[in-house]
Amino acid sequence: MKQLTIISGKGGTGKTTITAAFAALAQNKVMADGDVDAADLHLILNPDINKEEEFYGGRAPVMDKSKCDECGICIDVCRFDAIHDYIIDPISCEGCALCVHACPNDAIEMEEHLSGHWFISDTRFGPMVYAKLGIAEENSGKLVTLVRNQARLIGEEDGKDLIIIDGPPGIGCPVIAAITGVNLVLVVTEPTLSGIHDLERVLGVAKHFNIPGMVCINKYDINLENARKIKDYCKDNNIEVIGEIPFNTTITRAMVAGKTIVEFDPGIITDILKDMWKKVEMRLEDGVKE
Amino acid sequence: MIISVASGKGGTGKTTIATSLALALKDVQYMDCDVEEPNGHIFLKPEIEERISVGIQVPEVDESKCTYCGECSKVCEFNAIVVIKEKVLFFPELCHGCGACSYICPVDAVDEVKREIGIIEKGKSGNAEFVHALLNIGEPMAPPLIRKEKELMDSGRTVIIDSSPGTSCPVVEAVKGSDFCLLVTEPTPFGLNDLKLAVEMVIKLNIPLGVVVNCSDIGDRKVWQYCENVNVPILMEIPMDRKIAEAYSKGVPLIEEVPEYISKFHDLYYKIENRVREKKK
Numbered sequence: 001m002k003q004l005t006i007i008s009g010k011g012g013t014g015k016t017t018i019t020a021a022f023a024a025l026a027q028n029k030v031m032a033d034g035d036v037d038a039a040d041l042h043l044i045l046n047p048d049i050n051k052e053e054e055f056y057g058g059r060a061p062v063m064d065k066s067k068c069d070e071c072g073i074c075i076d077v078c079r080f081d082a083i084h085d086y087i088i089d090p091i092s093c094e095g096c097a098l099c100v101h102a103c104p105n106d107a108i109e110m111e112e113h114l115s116g117h118w119f120i121s122d123t124r125f126g127p128m129v130y131a132k133l134g135i136a137e138e139n140s141g142k143l144v145t146l147v148r149n150q151a152r153l154i155g156e157e158d159g160k161d162l163i164i165i166d167g168p169p170g171i172g173c174p175v176i177a178a179i180t181g182v183n184l185v186l187v188v189t190e191p192t193l194s195g196i197h198d199l200e201r202v203l204g205v206a207k208h209f210n211i212p213g214m215v216c217i218n219k220y221d222i223n224l225e226n227a228r229k230i231k232d233y234c235k236d237n238n239i240e241v242i243g244e245i246p247f248n249t250t251i252t253r254a255m256v257a258g259k260t261i262v263e264f265d266p267g268i269i270t271d272i273l274k275d276m277w278k279k280v281e282m283r284l285e286d287g288v289k290e
Numbered sequence: 291m292i293i294s295v296a297s298g299k300g301g302t303g304k305t306t307i308a309t310s311l312a313l314a315l316k317d318v319q320y321m322d323c324d325v326e327e328p329n330g331h332i333f334l335k336p337e338i339e340e341r342i343s344v345g346i347q348v349p350e351v352d353e354s355k356c357t358y359c360g361e362c363s364k365v366c367e368f369n370a371i372v373v374i375k376e377k378v379l380f381f382p383e384l385c386h387g388c389g390a391c392s393y394i395c396p397v398d399a400v401d402e403v404k405r406e407i408g409i410i411e412k413g414k415s416g417n418a419e420f421v422h423a424l425l426n427i428g429e430p431m432a433p434p435l436i437r438k439e440k441e442l443m444d445s446g447r448t449v450i451i452d453s454s455p456g457t458s459c460p461v462v463e464a465v466k467g468s469d470f471c472l473l474v475t476e477p478t479p480f481g482l483n484d485l486k487l488a489v490e491m492v493i494k495l496n497i498p499l500g501v502v503v504n505c506s507d508i509g510d511r512k513v514w515q516y517c518e519n520v521n522v523p524i525l526m527e528i529p530m531d532r533k534i535a536e537a538y539s540k541g542v543p544l545i546e547e548v549p550e551y552i553s554k555f556h557d558l559y560y561k562i563e564n565r566v567r568e569k570k571k
Contacts, residue, residue, distance in 0.1 A: 008300075009327050010300065010301065010327055010329070011297075011299065011300010011301045011302075011327075011454075011455035011456075012299060012300040012301010012302060012455070013300075013301060016480065035456075036458075037456045037457045037458035037487070038298050038299060038300075038455065038456050038457060038483075038484040038487055040299070040479075040480040040483055040484065043479045043480060043483055058367065059367065077389070077393065079347075079387065079388055079389055080388075091462060091466060091494075091495065092466075094386050094388060095367055096367050096368070096386055096388030096390055097365065097367050097390060098365075098388050098389060098390040098393060101365055101390060101393065101394055102393065110367075133457075133458055135457065135487065135490045135491050135494050136457065136458075136462045136491050136494050136495065137458065138458065138459045140458045140459070141430065168456065169300040169326075169327070169454070169455050169456070170324075170326035170327055170432075170454055170455070170456070170460075171326045171327065171425065171427065172326045172425060172429070172430055172431065172432045172460065173430035173431060173432075174458070175326075176428075176430050190539075191539055192538055192539035192540075192541075193329075193332045193539065193540065193541040194305065194327075194329035194332055194538075194541075195539075197327070197329060197332065198327040198329070201326075201327060201427060202327075204427040204428075205427055205428060208427055208428040209428070219535075222532075222535050222536055222539050223536060223539035223540065226539055226540075247532070247535070249508070252478055252508050252509055255478050255479050255480060255509075256478065256479060256509055256510050258479070
């Protein structure tokens with residue numbers, strides 16, 4: 001079973017729109033939403049949830065005030081400035097438990113901490129696994145890994161050929177969790193200076209983890225000179241640019257209608273996406289490591 | 291006053307708003323806390339005057355003292371240090387730099403050394419002070435770098451914090467402690483869904499907030515309905531304009547491309563100031 005992750009570096013370049021189109025085009029696959037703190041793919045794929053599970057992302061300290069004699073040791077040892085007046089601030093706390101070990105009165109204990117939910121669902125394009133991280137919670141990388149593992153289990157059970165993962169923006173822990181060990185990443189970029197800057201950084205991360213990448217340029221006609229720069233950059237780095245999508249209103253209208261572009265408008269944008277998908281499929285079939 | 295700019299959904303215009311607000315107000319400190327993909331410098335074109343390497347304290351085990359008792363491995367909540375027979379394995383990307391291993395070690399075999407995770411760059415852009423930080427490629431953890439960056443905050447000035455998209459730890463780290471949070475959205479299903487998550491996050495942090503609707507004439511009207519229902523004010527609307535998108539693509543700030551927006555950003559600031567004052571009462 002192969003795995004493909006769609007990432008971007010910069011947010012809002014069109015990852016989810018393209019992932020949803022691929023969901024409509026690909027055969028025999030499982031979908032996974034690897035953006036767990038602002039998941040959007042379900043808004044288009046409109047899943048029926050079969051199973052909802054709790055996600056315990058880590059442990060958090062809980063203080064028993066009756067045992068605390070306010071010696072101040074916990075406050076001194078905490079490197080995250082998370083304890084004030086013997087109250088632990090869950091927002092600042094990293095969950096390292098140093099306060100627990102340092103407390104001479106055993107007044108602090110670690111407790112499992114509910115930090116989100118994850119879902120196994122059916123969509124009109126096959127099974128999808130996605131998650132919702134709790135508000136202001138940590139450990140999004142761990143939840144991304146969990147979503148991917150669940151998608152893999154479903155894929156193995158049902159004999160699927162592919163997992164398509166909608167990735168998060170950025171280059172940090174959830175992105176690393178979304179791309180580790182996949183066969184291919186598709187980076188969706190835009191011809192803006194910000195887009196180019198972020199593209200180079202996120203391709204750097206893919207390279208760091210030894211994952212082959214392809215690129216597509218969304219809204220390419222907003223700045224043809226920058227689109228050219230992206231193509232030159234990719235050529236120099238031996239990365240294939242598999243498609244260029246023009247600036248258009250179809251994408252927003254399809255989103256409002258809750259449909260993939262492929263379903264909403266079988267016009268030029270769909271043709272481009274189909275062509276892109278064909279190139280991804282070919283690359284997955286022969287060009288990348290298993 | 292500290293104003294943070296966040297969004298939930300990416301690409302809605304955080305940096306456009308944050309940089310134009312900084313330019314309109316002039317004597318401010320602009321702080322780009324999107325350390326994974328910072329873009330503010332593209333628009334503010336700062337002269338960098340200082341670079342600071344940022345690291346976290348990670349363990350270094352002196353194996354001549356180590357008895358392989360495994361206490362360090364037992365206390366590490368992040369599985370960053372593991373003792374197998376007569377060997378100590380350390381996984382730097384997992385380490386949060388909390389110091390528990392060195393604290394607990396009964397034979398003082400764990401020293402701490404700095405491991406670089408990113409750099410901070412400081413400089414000037416016109417009258418504004420500019421600060422941003424860059425997480426090293428392959429590093430997973432942004433919050434420690436954001437924390438260090440925010441130590442450079444100049445509380446004597448108006449500070450404008452540009453955050454990363456999403457609602458998890460790096461965003462919380464960037465937004466927390468601010469006097470007001472501006473959430474930038476677009477009126478689409480993705481924009482609305484992620485705005486709701488961002489509003490919940492800001493409410494949890496107990497920070498007053500307002501919304502900027504970018505590309506306000508695309509999509510549908512559900513963002514307005516939602517904001518009315520939850521009583522969150524919409525402080526500014528920017529209609530879709532290809533000219534603005536093209537200027538953005540070249541790194542030209544909104545208020546330079548469309549100078550009529552200068553007064554709108556001043557209005558935005560006054561509205562924020564009033565709301566912060568009300569809250570303080």
